[in-house]
Amino acid sequence: MDFMQISKKDFQKFVENLIQSKEEVVGVVKKGKHFAYDILEKSEQLCLDYTETILPPKKYFLPVEETLLKYKTGVASSYEATYGKSPKVIIGIHPGDMAAIALLDKSFSEGEKDSHYLNKRANSTLIGIYPTQSFPHRFSNSMIEKDAYKAADCFLVDLGNDYGIEVVTEKGKKIASAMKAVAGEKGLNEKIAQAKAKIKDEVSMPFSRRELSEFLHNKETHAEWKKRAEKCFSCGSCVLVCPTCYCFDVKDTVALSLQEGERKRMWDGCMLEKFANVAGNHNFRKLAGDRLKHRIFRKGKYIIDKFGMAGCVGCGRCSQACVANIASPVDIVQELKK
Amino acid sequence: MYPEKSIYLPQVATITKANMMTKVDRYFEFELEGGKDLGHKPGQFAEISIPGIGEAPISISSSPNLKGKFEMVIRNVGVVTNALHNLSVGSTVGVRGPYGTHFPMEKLKGRDLVFVSGGIGLVPMRSAIHYALENRKDYGRIMILFGARDITQRLFVDELAAWSKQSDIEFLETVDVGNPDWKGNVGVITTLFSKIKDFHAANTTAFVVGPPVMYKFVIVELFKMDMSKSNIIVSLERHMKCGVGKCGHCQINRVYVCQEGPVFALDAISELREAI
Known part of the structure; x- marks a missing residue:
């Protein structure tokens, strides 16, 4: 990994030039009291000093709703695949969200390759940033290990007047040279390491992710699932905001003319009541407690066992989004541990 | 562009025979374009779709030795299966698959x-x-x-x-x-x-x-x-919505039924509490 640096002023100039070049550039912007990923129209909008965005950047590669196929209604020979567009550059991704993209990359490329996701992903350069503000629910350091580097092209580190840059990939090298970043002066590595360590997680998982998978092994029948889920509204807020949730539904929608239509995939989530329904209205996960257990096992065990990567990146969004205040993976594991 | 073609793009099949077996179950014989074999093994399933209605996973009922065609029996239980019941001989549908594991004959x-x-x-x-x-x-x-x-x-x-x-x-x-x-x-x-x-x-x-x-x-x-x-x-029955191990609907504990099932040896799933 190369270390480079750039003044914040020059970085803003670079972003402005990028926007002027008519490429779609996405970054973190302030919206009222909140932060969100959005298309940048001018460089001043970019806000890299933020707590956490409402939604993760996943939406640019796995959109809330996405057309997979187009067709003429009723004509099976007219099916045609369609591929959406993605931003040229996304700026300001925290390490947790970056690790989540690495997991999505793995899932959509393992086995049957999902070109709808992978096309969009290949088109984008990802610029991350280490958090400059704490977020009360974040526990990424317990979960992500080195996964963020599997997706990031480069990471920015706030050094006051400058950004230090960790250059990860060839794409990262290219964009660093496009922004005219300079090779790091002596001691930059140490400065970067210090700055990265400045913001500590306020909560943490009591286990490493390997240990977490082993810990959950015999917790399937624990009374906590049922007890905790008594407060669950099955609203799906926790899975809606999750950067690692990639389950989806597939539906056909027909145009007003009734002549043509689209097969779309849309976000879905295992905490929703009908997720495990089959024909004849038989539901294999009828109880909210079983759904809550499935969500935590997916995040804390199944994905870790399958891909060797975190199924939860500790971003803390679910803890914040949950209406009933029961979603926090850290709280759940603490309860199971008692 | 990523070189792989879309895994959600179906082939075209024509309904060559159809008749009701019970009040809710309809038998179908399908032929793929060019008389190709579906290439399945006993116990596998395929995704059948109608453009404008949707897609559903359906078990294949015929032996792989039935050449140039395949058979299914479809129960009218949802939007897609209901629409399939209304199609007649000569109509075309989309087919993806075969998917899943098979009986180890x-x-x-x-x-x-x-x-x-x-x-x-x-x-x-x-x-x-x-x-x-x-x-x-x-x-x-x-x-x-x-x-x-x-x-x-x-x-x-x-x-x-x-x-x-x-x-x-x-x-x-x-x-x-x-x-x-x-x-x-x-x-x-x-x-x-x-x-x-x-x-x-x-x-x-x-x-x-x-x-x-x-x-x-x-x-x-x-x-x-x-x-x-x-x-x-x-x-085992689950709703294999995508058939390719992505959408999550068919998951039993850690297992995606569309990939590691639907055919399982019982000893391979006995530790999966959600299985049976």
């Missing part, structure tokens, strides 16, 4: 086979039964146990009649609820097991496919007959 050569199907479970089972009968000399005893809710729910009635007369098949059938016209067995499917004579558990492989409620009872019965978990093969 090759590995079972020389063994006795007992096929236990409840209701619509006969549909995927039939692909394995046909295969075994086409390769009759490769297998020992062939026992077919079939249970339907009542006589109106019986599927493939001509084949059931033929199997019951065939001397190299031991065929047992029952209905849960009898009827004055029905001269056969009445009772749930587990009542048939005591009628099997000289059962050799160690040399037998059992296939079990039926409604969710059936598995527990049938498996307990097989255990009573000294069958081991490794010799019991089940096919």
Whole structure:
């Protein structure tokens, strides 16, 4: 990994030039009291000093709703695949969200390759940033290990007047040279390491992710699932905001003319009541407690066992989004541990 | 552009035969464009779609040896299956697949086979039964146990009649609820097991496919007959929405049924609490 640096002023100039070049550039912007990923129209909008965005950047590669196929209604020979567009550059991704993209990359490329996701992903350069503000629910350091580097092209580190840059990939090298970043002066590595360590997680998982998978092994029948889920509204807020949730539904929608239509995939989530329904209205996960257990096992065990990567990146969004205040993976594991 | 073509893009198949088997189950024969084989193995499924309506996972009912076409029996239970019931011969549909694991027919050569199907479970089972009968000399005893809710729910009635007369098949059938016209067995499917004579558990492989409620009872019965978990093969129903291990709908604990199932050896899933 190369270390480079750039003044914040020059970085803003670079972003402005990028926007002027008519490429779609996405970054973190302030919206009222909140932060969100959005298309940048001018460089001043970019806000890299933020707590956490409402939604993760996943939406640019796995959109809330996405057309997979187009067709003429009723004509099976007219099916045609369609591929959406993605931003040229996304700026300001925290390490947790970056690790989540690495997991999505793995899932959509393992086995049957999902070109709808992978096309969009290949088109984008990802610029991350280490958090400059704490977020009360974040526990990424317990979960992500080195996964963020599997997706990031480069990471920015706030050094006051400058950004230090960790250059990860060839794409990262290219964009660093496009922004005219300079090779790091002596001691930059140490400065970067210090700055990265400045913001500590306020909560943490009591286990490493390997240990977490082993810990959950015999917790399937624990009374906590049922007890905790008594407060669950099955609203799906926790899975809606999750950067690692990639389950989806597939539906056909027909145009007003009734002549043509689209097969779309849309976000879905295992905490929703009908997720495990089959024909004849038989539901294999009828109880909210079983759904809550499935969500935590997916995040804390199944994905870790399958891909060797975190199924939860500790971003803390679910803890914040949950209406009933029961979603926090850290709280759940603490309860199971008692 | 990423070089791979879309995994969600179906092939085109034409309906070449269609007729109602019960009030809710319709038999279909499909032909792929150019008379291509679907290339499936017994027990696999495919995603059938109608542009403008949607897509649904359906078991393949024919043997791979039926060349140039494949068969399915589709129950009218949802939007897609209802629309499929309204299509006539000559209509086209989309087909993706075949997907999933299959009954390990090759590995079972020389063994006795007992096929236990409840209701619509006969549909995927039939692909394995046909295969075994086409390769009759490769297998020992062939026992077919079939249970339907009542006589109106019986599927493939001509084949059931033929199997019951065939001397190299031991065929047992029952209905849960009898009827004055029905001269056969009445009772749930587990009542048939005591009628099997000289059962050799160690040399037998059992296939079990039926409604969710059936598995527990049938498996307990097989255990009573000294069958081991490794010799019991089940096919499990879930909603395999994407068929390619992504969408999450068919997941049983850690397992994606569309990838590691729907056909499982019982010992491979006994630690999955959500399975049965």
